[in-house]
Amino acid sequence: MSLAAADIMTKNVVTAKPDDTVANVARSLSDHDISALPVCDAAGQIVGMVSEGDLIAPVGTERAARRTWWLNLLAEGTDLAPSFLDCIKVENRRIGDLMVSPVVTAAPDTSVSELADLMVDHRIKRLPIVKDGKLVGIVSRADLIHAFARTPDAIVEGL
Numbered sequence: 265m266s267l268a269a270a271d272i273m274t275k276n277v278v279t280a281k282p283d284d285t286v287a288n289v290a291r292s293l294s295d296h297d298i299s300a301l302p303v304c305d306a307a308g309q310i311v312g313m314v315s316e317g318d319l320i321a322p323v324g325t326e327r328a329a330r331r332t333w334w335l336n337l338l339a340e341g342t343d344l345a346p347s348f349l350d351c352i353k354v355e356n357r358r359i360g361d362l363m364v365s366p367v368v369t370a371a372p373d374t375s376v377s378e379l380a381d382l383m384v385d386h387r388i389k390r391l392p393i394v395k396d397g398k399l400v401g402i403v404s405r406a407d408l409i410h411a412f413a414r415t416p417d418a419i420v421e422g423l
Contacts, residue, residue, distance in 0.1 A: 269379055269393045270372035272411045273401030277392075279304045282311060282360030289359050290319055300390055303363045308398045312363030313390075319362065369394045372401070376411055379403055 278296045280289045280303045293299065293316060300315035368386045370379055372395050382391055383405060393401040 267376045267411055267415060268372065269370050269374045269376075269391070269401065269403050272376065272407045273372070273393050273403045274407065275401045277302060277399060277402045279399065280314060280359050281305070282358065282363070284359045286319055286357050286359065286362065289314060293319075302367070302392045302399055302402065303359055303365075304399055310367050310369065310392050310394060310399050312360070312365040313367050313392070314359050314363045315389075318364065367392060370403070371395065376408060380408055383408070 278292060278298060278301050280292065280301055282303055282305065284303075289301070293301065300313055302310050303312035303314055305311050368382060368388055369392045370382060372393055374382075374393075379391055383389065390402055390404040392399055393403060
């Protein structure tokens with residue numbers, strides 16, 4: 265019997281909403297010791313993925329310099345309103361603006377070898393598992409490696 269996504273996925277998935285702030289999602293990643301999470305709408309539909317890299321990118325030196333240049337241009341020699349500056353702080357940005365979309369997903373019955381192919385082909389580290397349009401789990405590269413280590417015969421059967 266070959267393994268499928270449902271056999272190896274994490275079922276209790278930590279998620280974010282598109283209107284969550286960077287600060288809240290960063291806290292969630294840190295608290296759960298994970299590096300990415302799916303972004304779901306109110307109906308539970310997956311609308312994006314957000315990773316540590318997505319959160320880090322806006323605070324890089326190059327982007328900060330570009331941001332400063334644009335703000336100076338907007339200000340035209342005057343001070344910008346403090347409320348405007350607070351609004352555009354990176355930690356207050358919404359995840360919907362930073363998430364990656366569309367998302368590559370798989371079904372619960374997707375074989376382990378197909379999961380591996382999807383991850384390699386799309387250069388991704390995790391696959392949300394979706395059934396009837398709803399998020400039911402997630403499979404990471406680590407989940408695949410654990411499956412390979414636990415049941416190598418089941419993996420070979422699926423090839």
